[in-house]
Amino acid sequence: MIKFSLLLLFVATALSAQEYDSASVYVMFPRNAEPYHFTGVIGSTITFVPRPIAEEEIRQVPIIDATIRYNLPYNFALTAHLGTNYITNLASLGAQWNANYGRLAVAVGDYSSVWYGFASMDGFNVDAIGWLNTPHLSFGIAFDEMLITLRGELLFVTSRSTRAGDIEVASDRNIRAGGSLALYVEQPFFRNTHVLLGLKLNNLSNAYQSWLAFSTFNDPLLYPEFSIGILL
Amino acid sequence: MKKQYYYPKTSEYFSKKINRYFQILSRILFVLVSIIFIHFLSSCNSELKVIVPDVQLLTSLQGTSSIPNSSRRLVEGVYVVESGFGEFGDTVILKHDREWLSIFCEKNSSYIVMQSGMKDSTLYYAGYWRYAQSPRTGLCTLEIKPDDGAREILRAVARPQRIIIRGVFGGNEAVLRNPLVLRFVRGLFIRAHIKSDGKFWIIAHRGGGRNSDRLPFSENSTELIKFAGKLGANGVEIDVRLTKDGVPILYHDENLNTRLINGEYMVGPIGNYTYAQIQELCRLKNGERIPTLDDVLKAVVDSTSLTAVWLDIKEIAEIEKVIPMQKKYLERARVLQELGKRDSLEIFFGLATTDIYNAFTAHPEHEQVPSICELGVSQTQTANSKVYAPRWTLGSLPTEVARLHIDNRRSFVWTLDQPEFIVKFLNEGDFDGILTNYPTVVAYHYYIRK
Numbered sequence: 001m002i003k004f005s006l007l008l009l010f011v012a013t014a015l016s017a018q019e020y021d022s023a024s025v026y027v028m029f030p031r032n033a034e035p036y037h038f039t040g041v042i043g044s045t046i047t048f049v050p051r052p053i054a055e056e057e058i059r060q061v062p063i064i065d066a067t068i069r070y071n072l073p074y075n076f077a078l079t080a081h082l083g084t085n086y087i088t089n090l091a092s093l094g095a096q097w098n099a100n101y102g103r104l105a106v107a108v109g110d111y112s113s114v115w116y117g118f119a120s121m122d123g124f125n126v127d128a129i130g131w132l133n134t135p136h137l138s139f140g141i142a143f144d145e146m147l148i149t150l151r152g153e154l155l156f157v158t159s160r161s162t163r164a165g166d167i168e169v170a171s172d173r174n175i176r177a178g179g180s181l182a183l184y185v186e187q188p189f190f191r192n193t194h195v196l197l198g199l200k201l202n203n204l205s206n207a208y209q210s211w212l213a214f215s216t217f218n219d220p221l222l223y224p225e226f227s228i229g230i231l232l
Numbered sequence: 233m234k235k236q237y238y239y240p241k242t243s244e245y246f247s248k249k250i251n252r253y254f255q256i257l258s259r260i261l262f263v264l265v266s267i268i269f270i271h272f273l274s275s276c277n278s279e280l281k282v283i284v285p286d287v288q289l290l291t292s293l294q295g296t297s298s299i300p301n302s303s304r305r306l307v308e309g310v311y312v313v314e315s316g317f318g319e320f321g322d323t324v325i326l327k328h329d330r331e332w333l334s335i336f337c338e339k340n341s342s343y344i345v346m347q348s349g350m351k352d353s354t355l356y357y358a359g360y361w362r363y364a365q366s367p368r369t370g371l372c373t374l375e376i377k378p379d380d381g382a383r384e385i386l387r388a389v390a391r392p393q394r395i396i397i398r399g400v401f402g403g404n405e406a407v408l409r410n411p412l413v414l415r416f417v418r419g420l421f422i423r424a425h426i427k428s429d430g431k432f433w434i435i436a437h438r439g440g441g442r443n444s445d446r447l448p449f450s451e452n453s454t455e456l457i458k459f460a461g462k463l464g465a466n467g468v469e470i471d472v473r474l475t476k477d478g479v480p481i482l483y484h485d486e487n488l489n490t491r492l493i494n495g496e497y498m499v500g501p502i503g504n505y506t507y508a509q510i511q512e513l514c515r516l517k518n519g520e521r522i523p524t525l526d527d528v529l530k531a532v533v534d535s536t537s538l539t540a541v542w543l544d545i546k547e548i549a550e551i552e553k554v555i556p557m558q559k560k561y562l563e564r565a566r567v568l569q570e571l572g573k574r575d576s577l578e579i580f581f582g583l584a585t586t587d588i589y590n591a592f593t594a595h596p597e598h599e600q601v602p603s604i605c606e607l608g609v610s611q612t613q614t615a616n617s618k619v620y621a622p623r624w625t626l627g628s629l630p631t632e633v634a635r636l637h638i639d640n641r642r643s644f645v646w647t648l649d650q651p652e653f654i655v656k657f658l659n660e661g662d663f664d665g666i667l668t669n670y671p672t673v674v675a676y677h678y679y680i681r682k
Binding site: 051052053055056124141144148164165167169170215216217218219 | 251261365366367442443444445484485486487489490491623625626627649650653669670
């Protein structure tokens with residue numbers, strides 16, 4: 001129900017978009033931009049951990065996150081992302097190459113992430129750390145007031161280690177953990193502000209978002225993810 | 233006078249038109265993409281479907297009769313895999329649970345569950361293989377021909393020197409092509425431990441495993457508990473809750489939810505519903521009824537070879553309801569044991585929280601009620617619990633376990649699922665049992681030992 005309410009908000013906001021020239025205000029849209037120029041977004045992301053894994057033990061807490069894009073010459077751009085909900089923390093650095101033709105744009109890129117989680121459960125401490133690599137391909141279409149980006153990602157777990165106290169509970173290396181398909185909308189929202197709305201469907205077998213569940217199941221499961229943010 | 237018409241400049245006119253259409257198109261496109269996402273979201277839901285191959289496709293057991301128990305035991309043992317090791321590894325464990333033969337493997341944490349039968353001095357087995365931690369599965373048939381050891385096995389005098397099991401496995405189709413050949417190496421490991429009569433308890437969590445493990449039956453169902461022995465367990469841990477009208481039932485979560493039941497029309501704490509309402513409106517994930525504790529204990533005593541039941545008690549109010557039931561079925565099991573119809577059975581009252589521990593120790597008969605205490609060694613002794621059950625993250629606790637053994641008590645560690653930790657605790661610890669979601673994995677690593 002929450003998922004569909006968020007989706008409804010996503011659609012409604014997009015449909016009520018205002019007329020505005022959004023040519024230079026975007027982070028996800030795969031279009032070239034003025035070199036040496038920053039754009040950013042600050043907002044929140046919630047991932048729904050599949051119930052068979054989360055059971056009644058894990059409460060889904062949104063992550064507060066920020067993404068910065070720094071545009072470079074020759075159609076390149078660097079991206080940096082930080083996210084935290086205190087228990088789970090993620091930092092990413094990446095690069096992408098953009099190309100556009102009229103209203104259409106495409107980008108190919110890759111980012112590497114490190115995540116760290118820690119918690120105290122029933123009197124013992126657990127923590128986990130993982131490194132991820134995510135190549136991605138984006139397609140964008142620009143409307144006057146709205147920039148839509150469809151992005152596909154592959155997720156590789158470079159390494160992952162979960163510890164309970166001094167004991168390493170689980171460790172993985174070099175796993176193809178699955179992929180995701182994401183839809184992002186960047187558009188004017190209120191007065192001169194712009195908003196980013198994202199819906200990402202992750203199909204993952206080794207998702208950092210569910211590290212606290214200590215899942216032993218190897219098959220991919222669906223982790224829907226909603227993002228909302230204000231573009232800077 | 234000639235009428236004047238206004239014609240807009242053609243390029244401007246079309247530009248505005250195109251722009252307008254583009255605006256409309258943008259919204260239509262966005263709604264369409266959203267619909268595609270909604271469809272993807274609903275079709276790719278996270279429900280874990282149970283996948284059990286169609287064993288009816290296998291015909292090898294047609295016309296067979298039951299293999300005598302004395303012969304079944306001779307088939308049990310450690311076997312090397314002469315063909316099929318790509319899927320199942322180099323060595324496997326064969327163990328019977330009544331008329332079912334299970335094969336536990338190290339590679340891929342795979343296992344095979346098969347029904348058995350005999351005809352014309354040949355032993356036949358048919359069933360399915362499965363990876364414990366993924367839904368990869370398929371059919372399998374095996375047989376032991378008279379010259380490969382079946383003749384001596386059926387004579388049941390002594391285990392033959394040579395047992396070769398031959399068969400095929402594959403996917404979910406009638407024609408299986410991959411050869412599987414096993415050769416007997418030695419008998420199963422038996423624990424030399426005076427305090428436990430050589431027994432080691434492999435206790436299946438939630439009656440056999442969690443719903444996320446995609447077993448053929450739902451967690452905490454009577455059907456799964458009856459199946460637990462085929463997964464290598466000789467004990468089960470089950471979760472007990474009370475209905476609104478005070479009926480002890482098996483259900484893990486506090487709330488009714490789609491992880492455990494079908495349908496979303498019943499919500500909130502399960503304790504808000506009467507037993508009649510639950511029976512009328514609720515079915516477990518694979519369609520089974522939510523069982524009462526009474527039904528389950530009866531099934532354990534009468535229809536399984538399980539030797540331990542660990543009752544995970546969730547509320548203090550359960551004490552008055554559960555203890556009489558525990559007594560009743562312990563007595564029933566004792567009678568059947570004396571008649572030679574089953575092995576001994578222990579039913580343990582679980583003391584997992586301080587509240588339950590305090591309420592239990594305030595009960596006048598608590599010292600006579602078999603219990604498992606998770607809180608500590610001293611609490612175990614105070615409650616006169618037969619078993620101390622520490623969380624595995626506390627380590628192998630050699631001093632505490634030795635102290636308990638001297639005190640004629642046992643120790644079960646919970647919940648061990650990772651093969652490397654199962655091996656570590658079996659080799660380095662002296663626990664009397666392991667609670668696990670993967671009894672097949674524990675069974676392999678326990679029985680393979682020398």
